[in-house]
Amino acid sequence: MARAGLTTERLIRAGAELADEVGFDQVTVSALARRFDVKVASLYSHLKNSQDLKTKIALLALEELADRGAAALAGRAGKDALTAFANVYRDYARQHPGRYAAAQLRLDPETAAISAGGKHAQMTRAILRGYDLTEPDQTHAVRLLGSVFHGYVSLEMGGGFSHSTPDTQETWSWTLDALDTLLRNRPAT
Amino acid sequence: MARAGLTTERLIRAGAELADEVGFDQVTVSALARRFDVKVASLYSHLKNSQDLKTKIALLALEELADRGAAALAGRAGKDALTAFANVYRDYARQHPGRYAAAQLRLDPETAAISAGGKHAQMTRAILRGYDLTEPDQTHAVRLLGSVFHGYVSLEMGGGFSHSTPDTQETWSWTLDALDTLLRNRPAT
DNA sequence: CGATTTGCCTAAAGCTATTAGGCAGATGCA
């Protein structure tokens, strides 16, 4: 029997694609084996277990998001940076819903530490350099931006805003305007 | 053999408690049967299937949240109402993490229609009566509030804000202040 | 008090996760 050429790398990538196609919670070792036309047990040489698979997909998604975020921020500042960064999240979630869901997976502290999660917070801080915030306002603002981006994207994806006017693109622009105004008007303490 | 006295009602309540104890995704027909010291198949006279169980827990959570929201809004307006309502979400999520997770379950349109989901949007609109917003700003604002509440609570619960100063209570108050300011300063179009 | 209803049970099949051990194709060394 010809070998399938499995590697952890390939499995994670395929798992991420599978997540985008059928949803992150439908990502299963069995489904992945099926996709490679291989027996389930074969994957266990490359993956510790099912949780390991999911965690690694989450880490991949976080990295991809961080890379896109960094690219979006390059050469931008102020509202321009804010908008570009926010759109990275929203667009990523639309293009890769399964990966986006994976990125929300709760990671244990050691795993979180080696993840790209820290980069996300740093990039948000970078955006805030364009506004005149000092601590602790800056931290509050980092958290606010995270909340709005995640909350909005998550509700929009979940269909929470569906079949109502005006359309969600308008609300998204309105929201980014509002955040920009908010950050500009909150004076340094 | 004495009968266990199962009813759909009791199963859903026990399922909600189970969700709070072990997490919503660990809620399983088997675990529920174990809790009633009954065989798994017995639950299928009261529940269509596993999905049905989860959906019903979600509906329960949405109702409970709506009831608490309504109670919080009674006799309040403006920032007072905003704060009280926001705290309902946050407190509910802290007290009932499993139920809160259940409330985020994606419902199919028919189920969503009979859920308390509509009440949530209406209550948010009620809060906005204290601010001077006209359409379409009002709809944008409803979505913004939903995003911030859900996003914040979800990140906080997920440990996204952990081990960093200042503590999350401060950020929460800061966020509600910021939203209040934002809504007050956005003039009617 | 007997007849019917209904609640919980046994049995069985299918899917997922995970581990142990085996065979054959790939690789390395002479």
Add this chain to the structure above:
DNA sequence: TGCATCTGCCTAATAGCTTTAGGCAAATCG
């Protein structure tokens, strides 16, 4: 090139969750 080793994927087996079908006994009703 030929042989030995190693590694990759396989078979087999156990265990848990889901769901359906059919049965028996407890509750209920006339």
